[in-house]
Amino acid sequence: GQNIDQPTEMTATEGAIVQINCTYQTSGFNGLFWYQQHAGEAPTFLSYNVLDGLEEKGRFSSFLSRSKGYSYLLLKELQMKDSASYLCAVMDSNYQLIWGAGTKLIIKP
Amino acid sequence: ETGVTQTPRHLVMGMTNKKSLKCEQHLGHNAMYWYKQSAKKPLELMFVYNFKEQTENNSVPSRFSPECPNSSHLFLHLHTLQPEDSALYLCASSRLAGEETQYFGPGTRLLVL
Numbered sequence: 672g673q674n675i676d677q678p679t680e681m682t683a684t685e686g687a688i689v690q691i692n693c694t695y696q697t698s699g700f701n702g703l704f705w706y707q708q709h710a711g712e713a714p715t716f717l718s719y720n721v722l723d724g725l726e727e728k729g730r731f732s733s734f735l736s737r738s739k740g741y742s743y744l745l746l747k748e749l750q751m752k753d754s755a756s757y758l759c760a761v762m763d764s765n766y767q768l769i770w771g772a773g774t775k776l777i778i779k780p
Numbered sequence: 781e782t783g784v785t786q787t788p789r790h791l792v793m794g795m796t797n798k799k800s801l802k803c804e805q806h807l808g809h810n811a812m813y814w815y816k817q818s819a820k821k822p823l824e825l826m827f828v829y830n831f832k833e834q835t836e837n838n839s840v841p842s843r844f845s846p847e848c849p850n851s852s853h854l855f856l857h858l859h860t861l862q863p864e865d866s867a868l869y870l871c872a873s874s875r876l877a878g879e880e881t882q883y884f885g886p887g888t889r890l891l892v893l
Contacts, residue, residue, distance in 0.1 A: 760823075768823075772822045
């Protein structure tokens, strides 16, 4: 079967750095997405990785290793508004998105 | 604001009611999706429409009936739902089905009593 694993919940301190991991086993791979979802709001697109390596976008970076079936989302200089759920999703060989259950990130002052 | 709107934002219905959820996208996309999001579970894809044609129906019970009159509008008709159908129903769109980043609406929070 297809599976996406990510931690259920993480806590970090304002101003610090946090890394949210995602591991996947899917039938085929056509890219990995990270989305942010604040409580009661729409998931919003953060990043897309299809090649190995690190993609940086301001305070957020996303890393992919296809051989290890592994990705992480790195958030730097954490702000209170970064408190949200972070969803990892992989596009499989049928171009369908397979979703993780999301990681709830709690930022403390 | 993602360019995808959904109404209503909240809905409470009895098991014998009939209601409809509406989604509209203002992005010029050709693919639209319905997802179910339950607490602490992965998003579940329900239906996919590409150029108004349904391309996916992921074993969704017949009490959920989608309708896509044009590429900008998507409906989900609900009838004789069960309490376990209570969830957040998300609509999304993308330029083309399957190969593009999806943009989500804020969802309809549904409670079935």
